[in-house]
Every structure is written in C-alpha cells, then in structure tokens.
Amino acid sequence: MKTVITYGTFDLLHTGHVNLLRRARKLGDRLIVGVTTDSYDQSRGKLNVMESLEERMENVRKTGLADLIIKEELEGQKIHDIRKYGADVFVIGSDWSGKFDYLREYCEVVYLERTKGVSSTDLRSARNPIVYMGIAGYGRIAGRFLRESKYVSNIEITAVFGRNKEKARRFAESHALLEYYTEYEQFLDRVHAVYIAVPHHL
Structure with missing residues (x-):
C-alpha cells in the first residue's frame, strides 16, 4: 500500500x-x-x-x-x-x-x-474589505509597525505623514508606500485609519 x-x-x-x-x-x-x-x-x-x-x-x-x-x-x-x-x-x-x-x-x-x-x-478579502491605513511618524516604531502589519489580512499601509518632507519621502520610498504628506488633513482624507507612531508627548 x-x-x-x-x-x-x-x-x-x-x-x-x-x-x-x-x-x-x-x-x-x-x-x-x-x-x-x-x-x-x-x-x-x-x-x-x-x-x-x-x-x-x-x-x-x-x-x-x-x-x-x-x-x-x-x-x-x-x-x-x-x-x-x-x-x-x-x-x-x-x-x-x-x-x-x-x-x-x-x-x-x-x-x-x-x-x-x-x-x-482572496476569499478573506472578499469577506472583509481592505482597510487602507496611514502612519503618522517615520521613526523606528513606524518601521516596526509596518513590518508587523504584513501578517494581518485586509490591512494595507499606503501613506505616511510627517512634518519633515524629506524624511517622509525617504520613509515612503524605503517601505514602498504610495504617498507621503506634510499636511495632516490632506493625509487623513486619503486613508481609513491611522496608526500614531510618534512619541506620546507629541
């Protein structure tokens, strides 16, 4: 057998x-x-x-x-x-x-x-539509969150917000994000949810 x-x-x-x-x-x-x-x-x-x-x-x-x-x-x-x-x-x-x-x-x-x-x-995505998320901040915590997010279904990180345009741009490029912003309201208009990755006092 x-x-x-x-x-x-x-x-x-x-x-x-x-x-x-x-x-x-x-x-x-x-x-x-x-x-x-x-x-x-x-x-x-x-x-x-x-x-x-x-x-x-x-x-x-x-x-x-x-x-x-x-x-x-x-x-x-x-x-x-x-x-x-x-x-x-x-x-x-x-x-x-x-x-x-x-x-x-x-x-x-x-x-x-x-x-x-x-x-x-594909079946999970059909049951639960994708949530497009943005990250406020571009430091060590932001990078760690982005890496961990890849293990969660139906979450896609698409944008980063930060006050320093050059740092935001570099972060977006290094993590293959679609967009980066220095205007917070404009950033909010482009995502469904935001992960705040800046120090608490900020």
Whole structure:
C-alpha cells in the first residue's frame, strides 16, 4: 500500500484545496492530511486564519478524500509523521517549491501546481474589505509597525505623514508606500485609519 501525506491550514476550504487533495490522493492508495493547529500557525506568524481547527478539520473530512486527518502542532513534525505512518510520498503546493527538499531523505517529494485564480487570501478579502491605513511618524516604531502589519489580512499601509518632507519621502520610498504628506488633513482624507507612531508627548 502506497501512502501519501500532505499538510496545510485549509482555511476557508475552496476548490484549490480540493483539487490539490484529489491529485494527491491519486498518487497512492491512502492519503493522510495534516491540518495546522492555531498555536502552530501563530508561532510561524500566520495570524489571519479565520476558521477554528475543528472547522478546518471537518471541512477536510467532508471532502471524502482523506483516509486519516491529523493535527500539525510543531516544527519538525513532518519527519516524525512520515516515519510513524510509513509515508511514501510527501505532497505540497508548488508555491513551496524547494522548501521541503530535505524530506527526500525519507520519502518522495512532489510539488503540485496550485489552482489558478483562487486562494484563501482572496476569499478573506472578499469577506472583509481592505482597510487602507496611514502612519503618522517615520521613526523606528513606524518601521516596526509596518513590518508587523504584513501578517494581518485586509490591512494595507499606503501613506505616511510627517512634518519633515524629506524624511517622509525617504520613509515612503524605503517601505514602498504610495504617498507621503506634510499636511495632516490632506493625509487623513486619503486613508481609513491611522496608526500614531510618534512619541506620546507629541
């Protein structure tokens, strides 16, 4: 019996997920699906998952494609699972191409092309429209906030406000922001929300 194993968050299960599971199933006689836990997603910076672990596992079960559904709880678990379940083939989406080549020591590794035109990110955006945010200030705190914001769905930082035009311009360019302003009211007209990144007394 040939065993295939794959992993994913499977948030907002869509046709792309189902297509990948169906194609993975055809590579063997048995398919094991690992679904990432909330704590594991958070530990790797994935903060935008909308459904609970139970919902995501149940959605995978309903496809009828998985012979066994397990939880992926920690880094390094894949090697343990491959050995434990005697997996012959590890399957993952092609957007991870090369990332899991180290598993070739334990089994065959196959990267499958993703279904074009559909993703969990797109579905999250459809449910929750994007909030365009501006940052007031261009110091260390502003840069740190901008980096962290990339882990949150439906937030896009588009502009910076500051009194010094040259510093605001440099900050916008270094972080690929669309706009910079030295007039606060004009800045407010261009965004939905503002993160204040200046010292408290200012």
